[in-house]
Amino acid sequence: MSDNRQGTKSGRRASRRDFLKAGIGLGGAVAAGKAFASEADPAITEVQDWNRYLGAGTDAAPYGMPSQHEAEVVRRNVRWLTASTESSVNFTPLHALDGIITPNGLCFERHHAGVAEVDPAQHRLMINGLVKRPLVFTVDDIKRFPRENRIYFLECAANSGMEWRGAQLNGCQFTHGMVHCVQYTGVPLKRILDEAGLKTSAKWIMPEGADAAAMNRSVPLAKALDDCLVAFKMNGEALRPEQGYPLRLVVPGWEGNMWVKWLRRIEVGDMPWHTREETSKYTDLMDDGRSRRFTWVMDAKSVITSPSPQAPMLHKGHNVLTGIAWSGRGKIEKVDITLDGGRNWQSARIDGPSLPRALHRFYYEFTWNGEPLLMQSRAVDSTGYVQPSKDELRAVRGLNSIYHNNGIQTWHVTSSGEVENVEVS
Amino acid sequence: MSRFPKVPLAAAACLAASLAIAEPLGIGRVALPEEVAAWDIDVRPDGQGLPVGSGSVADGEVIFAEQCAACHGDFAEGLDRWPELAGGQDSLNSVNPIKTVGSYWPYGSTVFDYIKRAMPFGNAQSLSDDEVYALTAFLYHMNDLVDADFALSNENFTAIALPNADGFIDDPRPDTRTLAIAEPCMRDCKASVEITKRAAVLDVTPSDEKNPSASID
Numbered sequence: 001m002s003d004n005r006q007g008t009k010s011g012r013r014a015s016r017r018d019f020l021k022a023g024i025g026l027g028g029a030v031a032a033g034k035a036f037a038s039e040a041d042p043a044i045t046e047v048q049d050w051n052r053y054l055g056a057g058t059d060a061a062p063y064g065m066p067s068q069h070e071a072e073v074v075r076r077n078v079r080w081l082t083a084s085t086e087s088s089v090n091f092t093p094l095h096a097l098d099g100i101i102t103p104n105g106l107c108f109e110r111h112h113a114g115v116a117e118v119d120p121a122q123h124r125l126m127i128n129g130l131v132k133r134p135l136v137f138t139v140d141d142i143k144r145f146p147r148e149n150r151i152y153f154l155e156c157a158a159n160s161g162m163e164w165r166g167a168q169l170n171g172c173q174f175t176h177g178m179v180h181c182v183q184y185t186g187v188p189l190k191r192i193l194d195e196a197g198l199k200t201s202a203k204w205i206m207p208e209g210a211d212a213a214a215m216n217r218s219v220p221l222a223k224a225l226d227d228c229l230v231a232f233k234m235n236g237e238a239l240r241p242e243q244g245y246p247l248r249l250v251v252p253g254w255e256g257n258m259w260v261k262w263l264r265r266i267e268v269g270d271m272p273w274h275t276r277e278e279t280s281k282y283t284d285l286m287d288d289g290r291s292r293r294f295t296w297v298m299d300a301k302s303v304i305t306s307p308s309p310q311a312p313m314l315h316k317g318h319n320v321l322t323g324i325a326w327s328g329r330g331k332i333e334k335v336d337i338t339l340d341g342g343r344n345w346q347s348a349r350i351d352g353p354s355l356p357r358a359l360h361r362f363y364y365e366f367t368w369n370g371e372p373l374l375m376q377s378r379a380v381d382s383t384g385y386v387q388p389s390k391d392e393l394r395a396v397r398g399l400n401s402i403y404h405n406n407g408i409q410t411w412h413v414t415s416s417g418e419v420e421n422v423e424v425s
Numbered sequence: 426m427s428r429f430p431k432v433p434l435a436a437a438a439c440l441a442a443s444l445a446i447a448e449p450l451g452i453g454r455v456a457l458p459e460e461v462a463a464w465d466i467d468v469r470p471d472g473q474g475l476p477v478g479s480g481s482v483a484d485g486e487v488i489f490a491e492q493c494a495a496c497h498g499d500f501a502e503g504l505d506r507w508p509e510l511a512g513g514q515d516s517l518n519s520v521n522p523i524k525t526v527g528s529y530w531p532y533g534s535t536v537f538d539y540i541k542r543a544m545p546f547g548n549a550q551s552l553s554d555d556e557v558y559a560l561t562a563f564l565y566h567m568n569d570l571v572d573a574d575f576a577l578s579n580e581n582f583t584a585i586a587l588p589n590a591d592g593f594i595d596d597p598r599p600d601t602r603t604l605a606i607a608e609p610c611m612r613d614c615k616a617s618v619e620i621t622k623r624a625a626v627l628d629v630t631p632s633d634e635k636n637p638s639a640s641i642d
Contacts, residue, residue: 076631077631078631079631080629082506083496083505083506083507086546086547087546112543113543113546113547113549126456126460126461126464127456128456128461128464128465133455134455134456134461135453135454135455135456136453136454136455136456136460137452137453141452141453144450144452145450145452166622166627167622167623167624167627168624168627168629169624169629169630170624170625170630171630171631174630174631190447191447194446194447194449195447195449195450195452195453197446197449198446206467208464208467212543212547212549213542213543213549214466214542214543214549214550216467216538216542264464265464265465267465267467269469269473271469271471273467273468273469273538274469274470274531274532274534274535275467275535275538275539276535276538276539276543279529279530279531279532279535279593280524280529280530280535283593285517285522285524287518288518289517289518289522289592290517290592290593290594291517291529291592291593291594292593292594292595292596292597293593293594293595293596294595294596295596295598296596297596297598299598299599309624309630336609336611340618341615341618342614342615342618343613343614343615343618344611344612344613344614345609345610345611345612345614346611374618374620378609380604380609383603384603384604384605385599385602385603385604386601386602386603386604386609388601388602392601392602393601396600396601397600399520400517400520400522404598412620412623420623420624420625421623421624421625422620422621422622422623422624423620423621423622424618424619424620424621425615425617425618425619425620425621
């Protein structure tokens with residue numbers, strides 16, 4: 001059966017990486033227009049194995065997995081970024097996904113002390129500090145509160161950070177893959193804080209994780225009471241261990257580091273804690289040597305996920321361009337596309353749910369005649385914020401900022417269909 | 426400079442709307458004082474949360490060599506890609522900013538809080554309070570903030586200010602265009618377009634072993 005893969009579309013897609021690695025143009029692979037076959041397609045005229053023989057029975061995979069032909073669609077690491085995998089990040093394969101929901105097993109990971117393997121029976125959530133009654137909850141206790149289901153994106157503040165000074169990585173997975181979007185089931189944090197009873201002096205909360213980094217951040221009480229959730233499910237099933245099982249904080253629209261995983265404690269206070277992750281890290285260094293802090297909101301951003309370096313153009317004629325857009329300030333109002341490096345723009349079509357602080361999926365159908373293209377997408381959110389160019393960001397923030405890079409991405413499509421990460425004038 | 430950043434207007438409005446407090450459902454139980462004490466390890470810049478204790482630079486040097494130097498180097502200079510904790514003064518506005526306790530971190534409480542909760546890497550919360558004071562004192566010394574005979578304690582902790590305490594400003598975004606300023610251009614927006622940067626030049630995409638020029642941390 002494995003021999004059959006060579007002749008299938010999937011087989012060809014799986015070989016793209018090698019294709020590009022070798023620096024070979026796609027040349028002959030780019031087909032033009034509607035064609036007439038000179039001989040019959042064996043995919044039609046020959047009976048395939050799966051068409052003749054019985055497949056695996058039920059229960060062959062008690063927890064289902066994707067097709068073997070999708071084995072390339074996995075999270076990937078960039079090893080030179082960090083000193084160890086326990087304090088590191090990997091990336092969502094955005095180039096291979098569609099719609100607005102990220103499958104749980106493909107949601108990028110970012111840990112500061114590895115994945116905490118928490119026994120839910122031994123897990124507790126404590127509320128202490130400026131409350132009338134310091135409380136302890138079991139995981140089962142949390143599930144006794146009224147629940148909500150909400151779809152939100154989560155983006156790391158460092159997403160696209162490697163691109164701050166210039167184009168570095170040839171892959172949408174690596175330039176933009178520190179974002180995912182799932183449906184959370186959880187309890188409004190306000191409901192849990194009310195159970196403890198906030199004192200009138202309460203102004204801030206400090207969520208803390210049960211991992212070996214005991215991750216802690218300061219969150220203003222206004223946000224905590226507005227839309228934060230204590231989540232225990234993602235996309236209908238229990239949180240994955242790498243996403244904070246059994247409990248994680250959801251902080252819609254704000255940088256991912258604040259969404260404390262393995263949530264074990266929330267302290268209520270009257271001033272911020274200035275923890276390591278909100279001082280030494282996740283602060284935005286400006287050209288004058290000063291830094292912006294408490295830069296929580298993830299501003300409007302978009303990227304074309306296909307075509308992109310890992311998903312080259314394979315066909316002349318009619319093509320589908322697709323991508324994602326999101327804003328921490330609300331919904332995406334519109335996405336514009338350029339194929340000529342920003343000289344002329346057309347509006348893309350947003351399809352699927354349009355929800356605040358969630359990914360939006362856009363499409364732009366076009367005809368490609370084989371000429372080189374310079375593709376960009378530009379999002380506008382419901383507050384009127386316009387996604388800036390990278391040079392606009394650098395003009396305001398300088399070259400040392402790293403975090404919160406929501407600048408417009410450019411993909412250069414060559415005449416052979418390869419796609420590379422570039423910047424343009 | 427205030428330690429209380431302005432809360433965005435929209436969020437403030439939500440705060441007002443959320444003053445309707447839900448009736449308790451009787452879920453959970455009251456935390457015992459010893460339970461709160463076991464987990465309530467955080468320390469703030471005003472000193473709240475500091476445990477009683479003290480530690481000297483000299484003691485810190487010994488502990489650092491045993492527990493920390495394998496990653497951070499004998500002088501807190503950082504090995505490989507592990508964080509450097511000393512030096513970097515006057516580098517923040519250069520092309521190669523070096524963010525250390527002495528050059529970047531605003532508050533000593535952050536050092537104490539982080540070491541106590543997360544260090545040593547892979548053996549967190551194994552240090553005594555006195556050892557955390559000693560390590561903090563040693564890092565101050567490596568950053569030329571205190572003399573070699575200094576000892577840090579809960580008594581003198583807030584008297585030591587870090588050099589970059591005033592180096593932070595609150596978030597001024599949005600700091601680029603909005604529709605209130607101008608509609609985005611749709612037609613004939615540029616006379617010409619040239620490629621100015623290419624990722625292929627650096628060639629650091631995974632499956633490649635070369636070292637890049639920049640990284641996240």
